[in-house]
Structures are given as structure tokens and as C-alpha cells.
Amino acid sequence: MRLVLTGGGTGGHIYPALAIGREVAEKEPGSELLYIGTKKGLESRIVPAQGLPFESIDISGIRRSLSLENVRTVIRFIQGVRRSKALLKRFKPDIVVGTGGYVCGPVVYAASRLGIPTLIHEQNVVPGLTNKFLSRYASGVAVSFEDSLPHFARVGNVKYAGNPVASTMVKANKAQGYASLGLAPGTPFVLVTGGSGGARALNDAVLAMLPGLVSLAGVHLVLVTGDRYYEQTAERVKALPADVAKRVHVLSYVNNMPEVLAASSMIISRAGASFLAEVTSLGVPAVLIPSPNVTNNHQQPNAESLAAAGAAEMILEKDLSGDGLLRSVSSIMRDAELREKMAKASRRLGTPNAATAIYEQMLELIHRK
Template sequence: MRVVLTGGGTGGHIYPALAIGREVEARQPGSSLLYIGTSRGLESRIVPEQGIAFEDVTITGFRRSLSWENVRTVMRFVQGVRRSKQLLRKFKPDVVVGTGGYVCGPVVYAASRLGIPTLIHEQNVIPGLTNKFLSRYVDGVAVSFSESVGLFEKCPDVEFAGNPCATRVLKADRNKGFSSLGLASGTPFVLVVGGSGGAKAINQAIEQTLPMLHKMTDTHFVFVTGERFFKETEAAIHRLNPEASKRVHVLPYIHNMPEVLAAATLFVGRAGASFLAEVTSLGLPSILIPSPNVTNNHQEANARSLADAGAAIMILERELTGELLFRHMSAIMGDAVRRDSMSRASRGMGMPKAAAAIYDQIVRIQRKR
């Protein structure tokens, strides 16, 4: 099978696309993949590192207020469609799969105009602007949350499939996660992640918890700060008393995140869709602090879905303090019965076969064509 993948801007769009591509390769050995993204997005670095062919188009997003920049965006969209058609005619894909982000727009739209089977995947409860636009042109939509199904009424084939990142994390070796952190296998630890770039609010709350961490005597902590916040957080941890600091690990970034997630006892972080797919696939309890700086406040909707099911505690950023965060971490880590209950609820929401379900949907829309 020849497949074009597209989606970009953030890891939340890129990693699901890569997971779908890997599933295609596993189910149909010898398949060819081409990823179309932007030269300025994270995909331009991440995709070539995965050994997948990469081409770029130029596109920007619409502003939500009246602006001349939106006129330029329309012009870039038209140019992007033209460039996408050239790439598609050259590669001759059997299907084009989009996972959101502005670059997805011209590529998937161009494919639909050329009569190529198309599918989009929506990671969040509330659909993004690009996917809502594309839903009237594509052959299929796969969604990560059941609440999203009714929001794509203009597409004839909408499936509640889950997030394909859930499939990837189940293959991770948790023992490698422990060893990469220098921990003995089975060591209980809290993993705190503010996203790939870090989150200042979360890092500040963590710094406020440092004087209290000695009370959690049997727990280790892994703080992933983001590159830009690493030095200041590391300096704050060095001010801890020596005994407590032995149980605190501060890192700017984790390159083997699936393995570390598989080893963690409790996850604390943002409510990005890919992280939540991995967390629920593993059955991890979580404390979620949704970012307020995302389109349609979709992370709060994501987090509330888990909180309502009993799989997570949600703390809004405006209410976040070190004391509140410590109280929740301490309560969960100190209560094995509660952790087990949250874990069961989390696993009950997980969809570890998401990538396979999306592959089956791809095959289905191909046959309909």
C-alpha cells in the first residue's frame, strides 16, 4: 500500500500519523510511506529521524479575528493545494491520511479533488478547525473520543477508533524505562511532564512541592521540565536536603517516553490527546492540568472525560498550587486501593487496538471507492 501521511505543528498531530504509518507497514510489508508537512513544524525534524520520506508545503493558520493575514492564508492555501497535487501525482498514493494541524488542510483537500481515498483522524474531544473543514470532503473520519462522533455529521463513515498512539505504548519495555532513569525495576515513581516544551505553571507548582516531598518517603519523582526551564528547576532541586534530592530526578526531555510511561506509577501533566491515549492504554492513574492556551480549550474537555470516569483528578491551571498538587499526589500514592480503582477506570477507557481499527477503516474506504 502506498500511503501519504500529513499533519503537523505539534507532536499530538505527528505521532498519531506515524503510528498509523507503522501499522500499515506491519499489516502490509513492503508498503511505501510519504509524509507531507511544513518545513517549520516539528514534523520536519521528527519524520526524517524515523526514516520516512518527507516533503513540505507552505501554509499558515487562520486567525480568529478579522485580519489581512487571513487573506494571505487563503492565498497560501491555494498554493498549498497546487503543490500538494504535484506531490500526490508523483507519489501516486492509494490513500491519504490526515491527523490535523494546518498543513493537513491543503494536502487532504487536494487528494479529495484528485479522487484519492482520504481519511482524517481527530485526537481531541472537540474537533480542530482543519478537521471540521475537511470532514465534508473526506471518505472517513476516525475519532479518539466517543463524544466526537456526532460532531462529524457531514462524513458518511465516522468511527470511534481511539488514538493510535495507544497501540505504540503497549509495546514498550517498562524495564528499560526503569533502567534509563537509574531506578531498580518496580520502584514506585511519579512522572511529571509539562509537554514537549515544558509548562511554566506546572514547573512552578513542582518547585513549591519540593519542601514537602520528604513526607512521601517511598516515592521517587521524575520531573520533565522542557529544555527552556531545565536549569532553573534543577537549581531549585539542588537546594533540597540531600536525602530528599536522592529521590528526585530532573530531566529536560525524555526520548524514550513510552518506556518511561510504562514504568510510572502516577502521571501528572497536560491533557494532550496522545498522552491520554497512552495513559489509558497502560491503565495509569493521572492528575491532569489541562493547558488553557489551546484552541477551543480542548484539553479541559479531554481531561474532564477521564475525571468523570474516575481515572484522573483534574486541576485547572488557575487553581494550581504546589500545596494542592502535593495533596493529590500524596493521597493517590499513599492509597493502593484508590490507585487500583483509578487504574481500572483508566484501562477501561483505553483503546490499545486503535491503530488496527484505523487500518481496517482505511481498507474499508478504499474498497468503497
């Protein structure tokens, strides 16, 4: 297969694209892939590091208020379409797959104008602006949440496939997760993460609840702070009573998140779509605090979807406190039957075969042409 991937701005768009690329390479050895992104986006660093050919176009997002910058964006879009057409004519892909972000707009639109099959993948429950626009032109749409389907009711070929990053989790080694944390196998622990950059609100709430950890005998807590908050958080943990501090493990970043996640008893986290795909593929009970600082508040519907299924509890950041968080953690960690019930609900939402489902949808679109 000759495949063009496009998606950028955040890891939530980039990693699903890379997962699709890996699936194609495994299913069809000798396939040729090309990734089209922007020079300023995170993809310009992540994709070449994966050994994939990378080309760039210049594009920016539409502002929600009247602005001269929007005029420049329209001009960049037109130029981006022209540049994308040139790249596509040269590469001659069988299909173009977009996973979100502004860069997808001109690339997928250009492919549709050239008669090349196109597929867009939506990670969140509520579609982003670019994917809403592209759904009018794409040959097909794949969604990560079943709750997304009504948003694409007018699309002829839309399928609930899941998020392809989930497919990488099935091989996660739980024993390696414990070993990397210096914990004995089977040690119950709560994993807290605010994403790669960390989240101050989560860190502060967890620090406020830590004195209450003494009531949860034998339970450890792994707090992934993000680089910005590591030193100050580590200092505050050192000031805790020794019997609590010895059960709190403060890390700035986790390089082996699949293994650590597989070993965890429950998780406290934001509600980014790709991370939730990993959580549900492993069936980890969760307390979710969606970030209010994202476009269209898109994390809240993600969290609500898991909460409605019984796989998670949701706490809005405005309602977050140390006492409230401790109550949620205590109720879950003290009740093995509840944890198993949440884990089963989570696994029912998991889509470990998502990458394969998307690959099969791609073949269908190619053969249809």
C-alpha cells in the same frame, strides 16, 4: 498500499501519522508512503529522520480576526491545493490520511476533488478548525475520544478508533524504565512532565509541594522540566532537605518515555491528546493540569473526559498550588485501592489496537471505492 500521510505543526499531529504509516508497513510490507507537510513545521525535521519521503507545500492558518494575512492564507490555500493535486497525480495513492494541522487542508481537499479516498484522524475531544472543515469532504473520520463522536454526527463514516500512538506502548519495558532512572524495580514514583518543552506552572507547583514529600515514605518523584527550566529547577531541588532531595530526580528530557511511563505509579502532566493515549494504554493514574495556552483550550475537554471516567483528577492551572497538588498526590499514593481503581478506568479508555482499527477503516474506504 500506496499511502499519503499529512499532518503537521506539532508532534500531536505528526506522531499519530507516523504510527499509522508504521502499521501499514507492518501489515503490508512493500507499501509505498509519502508524507506531505510544510518546510517550516516540525514535520520537516521529524519525518525525513524516520526515512520517509517528504514533500512540502506552503500554507498558514486562518486568523480569528479580520486581517490582510487571511487574504494571503486563502491564496496560499489555492496554491497548496494546486501543488497537492500535482503531487497526488504523480504518486497515485490508494488513500490519503490527514492527522490535523493547517497542511492537511489543501492536501485532503485536493484528494477529495480527485476522487481519492480520504480519512482524517482527530486526536482531541473537540475537533480542530482544519478537521471541522475537512469533515465535509473526507470519506471517513477516526476519533481518539468517544466524546468526539457527536462533533462528527453528519459524517457518513466515523469511528471511535483511539489514537494510534497508543499502539506503540504495549511493548514498553517497565524494567528498563526503572533501570534508566537508577531506581530499584518496584520503587513507587510520581512522574511529572509538562511536555517536550516543559511547563513552568507545573514545575513551580511541584517545587512548592516537594517539602511535603517527606510525608510519603519511600515515594520518589521524577520531574521532567524541559531544557529551559532544567538548571534553575535542579538548583532549587539541591536546596531542599537531604532526605527529600535524594528522592527527587530532575531531568531535562526523557528519551525513553514509554518505559518510564510504564514503570510510574502515577503521573502529573498536561492533557495533550497523544500523551493521554499513551497514559491510558498503560493505565497510569493521573493528575492532569490542562494547558490554558492552546487553541480553543482543547486540552481541558481531554482532561475532563478522563476525569469523568475516574481515570484522572483535573486541576485547572488557575487553581494550581503546591498544597493542592500535594493533597491530590498524597490521596492517590497512600491508597493502593484508589490507584488500582483509577488504573482500571484508565485502561478502559486505552486503545492499544488503535493503529489496527484505523488500518482496517482505511481498507474499508479503499475497497468501497
